[in-house]
Amino acid sequence: MQLEDLVASVEQQLYTCAENEVPSGKIGELVMERMARLNEVAYVRFASVYRRFKDIASFERELSEIRDRKNSEPIRV
Numbered sequence: 001m002q003l004e005d006l007v008a009s010v011e012q013q014l015y016t017c018a019e020n021e022v023p024s025g026k027i028g029e030l031v032m033e034r035m036a037r038l039n040e041v042a043y044v045r046f047a048s049v050y051r052r053f054k055d056i057a058s059f060e061r062e063l064s065e066i067r068d069r070k071n072s073e074p075i076r077v
Contacts, residue, residue: 006034040066 035043
């Protein structure tokens with residue numbers, strides 16, 4: 001169900017942008033943005049393939065960004 005919601009959300013945003021053609025890079029970024037909120041491990045797996053990390057340092061930077069976003073999110077009760 002969560003994956004279907006993610007896809008529906010991306011599709012909805014793409015429909016509202018009113019472009020005849022959407023670059024695949026934009027779709028990938030939208031998916032990654034939502035996936036990061038949905039499941040961190042799935043996000044890292046997707047990002048590692050999508051962004052094609054060339055070295056450990058770039059992978060570590062991505063992980064740091066995830067940690068920073070997570071630490072800045074408000075606590076949900």
